[in-house]
Amino acid sequence: MKPVAIIGGGITGLTAAFKLTQVGIPVTLFESTDRVGGIIQTVRDRDYLAECGPNTILETSPLIGDLVRDLGLEDRRIYSSEQAENRYIVRNKRPVKLPGSALEFLLTPLFSCRAKTRLLMEPFIHRAPAEMEENLASFVRRRLGREFLDYAINPFVAGVYSGAPENLSVREAFPRLHALEQRYGSLILGQVLGARERKRSGNVSKQNAAKFSFDQGLGTLTDALAQRLKEQIRTGQAIGKLIKQNGAWSLSQAGEHSGVLLALPAFRLAEMQVTCESKPISLSMLADIQYAPVASVVLGFRREDVEHPLDGFGVLNPEVEQLNSLGTIFSSSLFTNRAPLGQVLLTSYVGGLRAPHLVTKSPDEICELVMEDLRIVLGVRGEPTFRHLKFYPRAIPQYDVGYGRFKTHMTNIEEQGDGLFFAGHCRDGISLGDSIVSGHEAAGRIATHLKKTT
Numbered sequence: 001m002k003p004v005a006i007i008g009g010g011i012t013g014l015t016a017a018f019k020l021t022q023v024g025i026p027v028t029l030f031e032s033t034d035r036v037g038g039i040i041q042t043v044r045d046r047d048y049l050a051e052c053g054p055n056t057i058l059e060t061s062p063l064i065g066d067l068v069r070d071l072g073l074e075d076r077r078i079y080s081s082e083q084a085e086n087r088y089i090v091r092n093k094r095p096v097k098l099p100g101s102a103l104e105f106l107l108t109p110l111f112s113c114r115a116k117t118r119l120l121m122e123p124f125i126h127r128a129p130a131e132m133e134e135n136l137a138s139f140v141r142r143r144l145g146r147e148f149l150d151y152a153i154n155p156f157v158a159g160v161y162s163g164a165p166e167n168l169s170v171r172e173a174f175p176r177l178h179a180l181e182q183r184y185g186s187l188i189l190g191q192v193l194g195a196r197e198r199k200r201s202g203n204v205s206k207q208n209a210a211k212f213s214f215d216q217g218l219g220t221l222t223d224a225l226a227q228r229l230k231e232q233i234r235t236g237q238a239i240g241k242l243i244k245q246n247g248a249w250s251l252s253q254a255g256e257h258s259g260v261l262l263a264l265p266a267f268r269l270a271e272m273q274v275t276c277e278s279k280p281i282s283l284s285m286l287a288d289i290q291y292a293p294v295a296s297v298v299l300g301f302r303r304e305d306v307e308h309p310l311d312g313f314g315v316l317n318p319e320v321e322q323l324n325s326l327g328t329i330f331s332s333s334l335f336t337n338r339a340p341l342g343q344v345l346l347t348s349y350v351g352g353l354r355a356p357h358l359v360t361k362s363p364d365e366i367c368e369l370v371m372e373d374l375r376i377v378l379g380v381r382g383e384p385t386f387r388h389l390k391f392y393p394r395a396i397p398q399y400d401v402g403y404g405r406f407k408t409h410m411t412n413i414e415e416q417g418d419g420l421f422f423a424g425h426c427r428d429g430i431s432l433g434d435s436i437v438s439g440h441e442a443a444g445r446i447a448t449h450l451k452k453t454t
């Protein structure tokens with residue numbers, strides 16, 4: 001059998017390639033840079049362990065644990081500390097703990113009495129018509145009120161999408177919220193009643209999912225995949241052209257393949273020239289998918305130079321608070337082994353759709369912007385003992401209103417049955433867990449296709 005070509009060596013492409021080899025289907029994985037892992041990039045420097053890209057995997061599906069087990073990494077997985085359940089949101093420039101129970105909600109200074117009363121009305125608000133595609137800001141204002149949008153959803157969206165609630169589609173970016181409203185008529189009721197159903201499916205909501213990394217960071221996972229696929233990986237090979245002729249796919253200077261999986265960012269998919277049995281397949285519409293720019297700033301400090309107890313996952317900065325950064329993860333509180341004894345490690349994010357211009361500033365300027373925030377919010381004194389910056393000019397795709405047309409385009413191409421498949425963060429969800437599931441499921445679709453056609 002000719003191998004399947006996997007294009008893109010991020011977590012999606014690696015997972016798909018590994019899954020296919022597990023069922024005896026030969027693969028070749030092409031990666032344009034000199035390393036696999038894509039956005040995942042762990043840096044070890046002087047006993048600090050910095051994650052430039054993602055920090056944690058949310059265990060939302062049993063398929064994620066299966067991958068860890070199949071790679072023999074269960075002993076190296078570390079779950080986030082118990083205190084990481086605490087999350088802070090800035091109000092009046094101070095970090096306020098997000099309430100974790102009904103009682104804490106009633107007592108929290110994060111929301112005014114008016115906002116709390118408004119939230120209790122949620123179960124009585126009518127559901128929107130099923131066919132309506134609403135943006136997140138309008139959905140939250142309608143169901144939960146303005147203050148909840150400003151002090152809960154706006155910072156949360158900055159933390160996850162680096163995006164804007166006014167643009168994101170509830171149906172595409174938060175399908176669970178959309179489904180809860182449609183199914184139960186209320187997010188609060190759906191939260192309670194839907195729990196039993198999720199338990200049956202084995203899936204866990206993002207909010208309740210366990211968070212993990214590995215003893216040597218998330219690079220452990222991509223290194224293990226690379227180790228397993230060693231012979232099948234071709235780095236330094238940017239693929240720009242795909243031609244199918246006489247039933248086989250050929251890639252620019254890379255031989256013939258029985259099928260192709262594209263596990264690429266949308267802006268790279270859009271550049272791909274594809275011809276199938278002399279007919280062009282255009283992917284150029286995918287250039288319209290908007291990406292948020294982000295700079296990640298990892299800083300180390302002496303413990304005594306940080307006033308805040310850092311007893312949580314991190315702190316998010318609502319836009320209305322007018323700070324420079326989107327928020328900060330307390331990396332050394334989340335997982336052990338992130339900073340030398342007596343030091344702490346903080347990872348802050350700058351930019352997003354809220355302030356894309358900041359990502360064009362110099363590393364020193366960005367660092368100073370973050371330091372300004374850390375002094376105000378966490379009571380940081382003195383200078384950092386460690387610093388690592390990474391810029392992502394196109395970091396995270398925005399599942400804006402109308403995004404469905406991009407997914408439909410990719411699905412329609414797959415369904416033509418030519419052996420061209422799509423997976424990854426611009427198709428199946430933006431989290432690492434989504435990417436692992438996406439790679440796994442794409443491998444399944446490819447295996448089924450090959451069974452039918454060979």
Ligand SMILES: Cc1cc2nc3c(=O)[nH]c(=O)nc-3n(C[C@H](O)[C@H](O)[C@H](O)COP(=O)(O)OP(=O)(O)OC[C@H]3O[C@@H](n4cnc5c(N)ncnc54)[C@H](O)[C@@H]3O)c2cc1C
Pocket residue numbers: 007008009010011012013030031032033036037038039040052053054055056057058237238239240263264265268294296392395396423424425426429430431432433435
């Ligand atoms: C700053 C940041 C923080 C994040 N934090 C989290 C987090 O804490 N938790 C979480 O769940 N998710 C997080 N995410 C999201 C998560 O990291 C991504 O969704 C996920 O890594 C996407 O993986 P992927 O394989 O789909 O894409 P990518 O990682 O982008 O991989 C695509 C690969 O394709 C290669 N490529 C591009 N063009 C070509 C070509 N023409 N030929 C061959 N190869 C090509 C690229 O070099 C790259 O290696 C974060 C994202 C960012 C940017």
